[in-house]
Amino acid sequence: MNTPAISIIVPVYNMEQYLRECLDSIKAQTFTEWECILVDDGSSDSSPAICDEYAAADSRFKVIHQRNGGLSNARNTALRTATGEYIGFVDADDWIEPGMYDLLYKMIKYEDADIAQVGYRTEYHGRHSTKHLTGKAKVIDGKTAMKEIGFDRLPNYVWNKLHRRSIITCDFPDGRNFEDIFVYGQWLKNVKKMALDPTPMYHYRMRKGSIIHTDAAKNRYDYFLSCIDRMHMIESTLNGEKDSNRRNAYINKSAVNACKSIARMEKDSIRRKEGISRIREKLMSFPLPPIQYMNPKTWWRARLLREKPKLFSILMRGVYVFDLDSRHRAKQLFD
Numbered sequence: 001m002n003t004p005a006i007s008i009i010v011p012v013y014n015m016e017q018y019l020r021e022c023l024d025s026i027k028a029q030t031f032t033e034w035e036c037i038l039v040d041d042g043s044s045d046s047s048p049a050i051c052d053e054y055a056a057a058d059s060r061f062k063v064i065h066q067r068n069g070g071l072s073n074a075r076n077t078a079l080r081t082a083t084g085e086y087i088g089f090v091d092a093d094d095w096i097e098p099g100m101y102d103l104l105y106k107m108i109k110y111e112d113a114d115i116a117q118v119g120y121r122t123e124y125h126g127r128h129s130t131k132h133l134t135g136k137a138k139v140i141d142g143k144t145a146m147k148e149i150g151f152d153r154l155p156n157y158v159w160n161k162l163h164r165r166s167i168i169t170c171d172f173p174d175g176r177n178f179e180d181i182f183v184y185g186q187w188l189k190n191v192k193k194m195a196l197d198p199t200p201m202y203h204y205r206m207r208k209g210s211i212i213h214t215d216a217a218k219n220r221y222d223y224f225l226s227c228i229d230r231m232h233m234i235e236s237t238l239n240g241e242k243d244s245n246r247r248n249a250y251i252n253k254s255a256v257n258a259c260k261s262i263a264r265m266e267k268d269s270i271r272r273k274e275g276i277s278r279i280r281e282k283l284m285s286f287p288l289p290p291i292q293y294m295n296p297k298t299w300w301r302a303r304l305l306r307e308k309p310k311l312f313s314i315l316m317r318g319v320y321v322f323d324l325d326s327r328h329r330a331k332q333l334f335d
Contacts, residue, residue: 007084011074042068072172132198185230217275263316
């Protein structure tokens, strides 16, 4: 095969239960000029053998076996090997529609964009929810893209997108989760144009053992640090457009979301207290903005977190008892 147009990066760690579905969905792409780099990140199940099997059957699949280094490390390994002009990412427990990369490639080429992205479905057992991103296909400039992603109006995830290789100018941070939030703070500095299409083409599986559903205290602290880092990066790029109230609103909201998750998900009371305290300590460097800059409920929760963190934790755990939708979703996670 000549140099592929697209390099698809798939980190793999103990995903034998879902890996074939993922790789079959890549193999079924109507766009055929791709390579798929599978990074076996020290798996102890049959995932390495499955990767080798697909590489033996189709030369477009390439396998790298390495010691376990984590998701960021695996993605960085693949980026050093990738030869495509455009880079896509797929998680090994997810799957994609046959026309996803065909659509993304046409968008990015036709619009001469630096990033193209499509809608996605969050998959549970027996149900899904759909995120369309936008009402219709459109193109936005780099400054708008930075604000939309920077303030969570568009998703930070790398997996529903296709990226021009030249914008990827920093590695994923080793040892830190929610790495997508961090790298987009850097990559978006290089984006002049982003193309959007609402068609849901990516299937994101909600799974009990995934990063977002394990080790809540550490993971939510990483999430909060990434939010702060990204905000600093965005402000340094937008220069004269700094808005301290808007920035502080975003960071206070991020702290509330992180601590709410710790309060609800962390079963160990000591780890729960320590996790919330670490985030609160960082948060206190950022003032609480006037209430008109935030959703009133979130503003009051932020104030409670700042002034009475123990009560915040108790109330968030108590509210969860009556949050039937969240509890129902938790029961519908894949194994």
